[in-house]
Amino acid sequence: xLLKTKKNITVALAMSGGVDSxxxxxxxxxxxxxxxxxxxxxxxxxxSYCSGEKSCCSVEDLLDxxxxxVKLGIPHFSINLKDEFRSLVINPFIEEYISGxxxxxxxxxxxxxxxxxxxxxAEELGADMMxxxxxxxxSRDTNGRCYLLKSRDLSKDQSYVLYNLxxxxxxxxxxxxxxxxxxxxxxxxxxxxxxxxxxxxxSMDICFVPGGDYSLFIGKAVPEKIRLxxxxxxxxxxxxxxxxxxxxxxxxxxxxxxxISSKTPLYVTGISPEKNEIFVxxxxxxxxxxxxxxxxxxxxxxxxxxxxxxxxxxxxxYSSSAHPCRVSFSGTDKSSVKVLFKYPVKFIAPGQSAxxxxxxxxxxxGIIG
Amino acid sequence: xxxxxxxxxxTTPVDPAVLEEAIKILRDFPxxxxxxxEEGRRSRVLIEDSRDFIKSFLRAGPGDELIFTSGGSESIxxxxxxxxxxxxxxxxxxxxxxxxxxxEHPAVLNTFKFLEYEGAETSYIGVxxxxxxxxxxxxxxxxxNTILVSVMGANNETGTIFPLKQILNAVKARKEDIIFHSDLxxxxxxxxxxxxxxxxxxxxxxxxxxxxxxxxxxxxxKKGIKIDPxxxxxxxxxxxxxxxxxxxxxxxxxxxxxxxxxxxKEEMERIEELGNAFIGGLSGIKDIKFNGNSxxxxxxTVNLSIGGVKAETLLFNLDLxxxxxxxxxxxxxxxxxLSRVLSAHGYDRNRIESSIRFSLGxxxxxxxIKYSVSEIKKSVEKLRANTR
Numbered sequence: 001x002l003l004k005t006k007k008n009i010t011v012a013l014a015m016s017g018g019v020d021s022x023x024x025x026x027x028x029x030x031x032x033x034x035x036x037x038x039x040x041x042x043x044x045x046x047x048s049y050c051s052g053e054k055s056c057c058s059v060e061d062l063l064d065x066x067x068x069x070v071k072l073g074i075p076h077f078s079i080n081l082k083d084e085f086r087s088l089v090i091n092p093f094i095e096e097y098i099s100g101x102x103x104x105x106x107x108x109x110x111x112x113x114x115x116x117x118x119x120x121x122a123e124e125l126g127a128d129m130m131x132x133x134x135x136x137x138x139s140r141d142t143n144g145r146c147y148l149l150k151s152r153d154l155s156k157d158q159s160y161v162l163y164n165l166x167x168x169x170x171x172x173x174x175x176x177x178x179x180x181x182x183x184x185x186x187x188x189x190x191x192x193x194x195x196x197x198x199x200x201x202x203s204m205d206i207c208f209v210p211g212g213d214y215s216l217f218i219g220k221a222v223p224e225k226i227r228l229x230x231x232x233x234x235x236x237x238x239x240x241x242x243x244x245x246x247x248x249x250x251x252x253x254x255x256x257x258x259x260i261s262s263k264t265p266l267y268v269t270g271i272s273p274e275k276n277e278i279f280v281x282x283x284x285x286x287x288x289x290x291x292x293x294x295x296x297x298x299x300x301x302x303x304x305x306x307x308x309x310x311x312x313x314x315x316x317x318y319s320s321s322a323h324p325c326r327v328s329f330s331g332t333d334k335s336s337v338k339v340l341f342k343y344p345v346k347f348i349a350p351g352q353s354a355x356x357x358x359x360x361x362x363x364x365x366g367i368i369g
Numbered sequence: 370x371x372x373x374x375x376x377x378x379x380t381t382p383v384d385p386a387v388l389e390e391a392i393k394i395l396r397d398f399p400x401x402x403x404x405x406x407e408e409g410r411r412s413r414v415l416i417e418d419s420r421d422f423i424k425s426f427l428r429a430g431p432g433d434e435l436i437f438t439s440g441g442s443e444s445i446x447x448x449x450x451x452x453x454x455x456x457x458x459x460x461x462x463x464x465x466x467x468x469x470x471x472x473e474h475p476a477v478l479n480t481f482k483f484l485e486y487e488g489a490e491t492s493y494i495g496v497x498x499x500x501x502x503x504x505x506x507x508x509x510x511x512x513x514n515t516i517l518v519s520v521m522g523a524n525n526e527t528g529t530i531f532p533l534k535q536i537l538n539a540v541k542a543r544k545e546d547i548i549f550h551s552d553l554x555x556x557x558x559x560x561x562x563x564x565x566x567x568x569x570x571x572x573x574x575x576x577x578x579x580x581x582x583x584x585x586x587x588x589x590x591k592k593g594i595k596i597d598p599x600x601x602x603x604x605x606x607x608x609x610x611x612x613x614x615x616x617x618x619x620x621x622x623x624x625x626x627x628x629x630x631x632x633x634k635e636e637m638e639r640i641e642e643l644g645n646a647f648i649g650g651l652s653g654i655k656d657i658k659f660n661g662n663s664x665x666x667x668x669x670t671v672n673l674s675i676g677g678v679k680a681e682t683l684l685f686n687l688d689l690x691x692x693x694x695x696x697x698x699x700x701x702x703x704x705x706x707l708s709r710v711l712s713a714h715g716y717d718r719n720r721i722e723s724s725i726r727f728s729l730g731x732x733x734x735x736x737x738i739k740y741s742v743s744e745i746k747k748s749v750e751k752l753r754a755n756t757r
Contacts, residue, residue: 036689041704062704077685080704124682124755125689 101351527661528670
């Protein structure tokens with residue numbers, strides 16, 4: 001193999017204009033890589049659904065990314081993926097949501113856009129590797145196998161949204177801030193003269209739903225698809241105990257806005273789009289001992305042989321804690337995994353992603369059925 | 370890395386002689402041209418000398434006006450909005466009809482949209498695959514309430530030159546009192562132009578397209594044509610454009626046009642030769658198509674599509690190789706959208722998605738062309754190998 005010095009290795013860095021990817025640029029440059037900044041332009045400026053609020057991948061963020069790139073003396077390109085974002089992320093989100101599921105659009109965005117189209121574009125620009133500002137780590141064993149690990153700073157870990165990665169892509173990926181804490185990342189930005197960037201807030205909401213009001217967003221985006229049809233709210237006995245204003249207004253685990261008075265707090269335990277019904281119950285009705293994960297992706301496929309005998313943990317949403325569990329396959333199909341929790345887990349939302357871990361290592365993940 | 374600039378239609382570098390002049394003016398002419406004392410008078414005279422020179426460059430008549438603006442977009446807004454507003458005010462015409470082509474610059478198209486919002490009726494006349502305007506269609510679109518026609522001199526994306534004289538004559542023959550406006554932003558400073566030969570009513574230009582400073586432009590107004598101002602304030606520029614004049618910008622335009630007048634013939638020949646060498650060098654690429662009109666064209670502009678090669682990717686690769694070119698219309702985020710101009714030519718999506726514009730200029734050399742041809746070929750080969 002030809003010896004490649006780092007100067008000869010070109011890394012395309014996905015730059016969002018935020019502090020994590022900006023510091024990634026600094027770190028990659030410091031490590032001697034030849035860096036190209038690339039940004040995705042995902043959301044049309046002035047579109048009705050971003051109503052002027054700032055969000056990830058907005059024009060302002062792209063300009064911030066450009067500023068950083070020019071300051072560091074690296075090329076920067078914005079890539080127009082508005083149409084792809086709509087068809088591969090926003091539209092499926094809307095479809096899923098309308099059918100009563102709780103989708104996580106960031107998962108699809110990472111899989112199809114960031115580590116899909118953008119990675120391909122990076123290669124077309126001559127990049128050998130691609131970096132992002134995610135808090136996660138990649139390790140490689142002596143056999144050349146790659147593992148995806150949680151970030152060192154567990155409070156910022158983003159490995160959850162990366163579970164669709166595979167060996168081929170992991171080989172080319174660098175997460176420059178995966179070993180750092182958020183505080184030290186902000187510190188590096190400050191010390192390097194990127195004061196404004198160091199103070200930027202973390203994006204909390206889904207980027208195309210600033211404010212986080214999904215039902216309002218969907219009502220605006222596809223008013224024709226919204227059947228704000230009133231329907232029954234039922235308890236676990238099947239008795240009608242109230243009326244809802246349309247299932248789009250509810251997600252599993254929701255407590256507020258049910259409009260039912262009860263001695264104990266009631267939560268949404270299930271949604272039936274077919275019957276246009278919402279099921280509610282007290283907290284103790286929201287627990288499950290098991291769940292099924294479909295469309296399962298194994299990051300390191302050889303691990304699939306062993307996982308039946310391993311003590312694992314599972315995250316059932318981005319911010320969930322890691323629940324101890326054991327898993328088994330339903331038949332020979334490796335894309336469907338059955339999870340048995342050690343302790344019951346509440347608010348399992350179909351449509352959300354579940355990700356399995358063995359310690360720090362991401363085994364893989366899929367969609368909760 | 371050495372940079373090769375092939376985007377002269379986007380903007381031009383300032384000519385060194387113009388720059389020298391501009392610096393001198395910024396230093397030596399501090400006065401407000403409206404002031405009544407010595408410093409003011411000197412600035413005033415400088416502006417009026419520049420005005421006289423540019424008017425004579427355009428071969429304007431003695432009673433005609435030239436108003437200085439902040440650039441092409443302002444000139445166009447002032448011309449079109451100003452004419453429609455004046456017409457509504459003077460003739461109490463609440464539903465004026467205005468006509469333009471589908472391949473105009475957004476400065477024209479979006480001004481039309483603005484006037485639609487204000488209640489004007491609009492018509493948009495198309496072009497064929499070679500960029501030729503449907504003149505018959507334009508004439509037959511003229512109605513009793515048609516007050517203005519706007520057709521560009523040369524297209525910014527394809528370089529296609531419009532037969533303004535023929536279009537003007539056809540329009541005036543159909544209805545004498547129509548105000549004819551032309552966006553000459555791409556034409557002035559690249560190609561000879563004379564108002565004697567093409568007696569337009571209104572036409573605008575932009576300094577930074579012909580080696581003058583950015584942020585300055587002008588609007589020619591024929592004697593007797595009434596327009597209302599769009600910027601209200603002081604009485605500068607015959608009451609049609611309030612705001613203290615951009616003295617250095619104005620003088621830089623006069624200087625730049627003086628230079629162009631002197632070098633026009635040789636420069637046009639040289640650029641045509643470079644353009645032909647460029648086209649010749651690229652013609653061997655499999656599946657290449659040249660967009661717009663191959664004959665009636667600004668010879669500095671080469672718009673082409675390379676089958677199966679996404680323009681965005683090719684552009685970024687060329688940038689990394691040191692070459693600056695452009696595609697479609699860029700927004701301020703720096704991403705590229707599909708060209709509306711090429712869509713109006715009836716091209717298919719693939720052809721539009723792979724279209725790139727190269728535009729040559731005063732400082733382009735044969736070596737630049739040779740290097741660019743070889744880099745383009747290299748990138749195309751690489752990208753095609755990737756997609757296979």
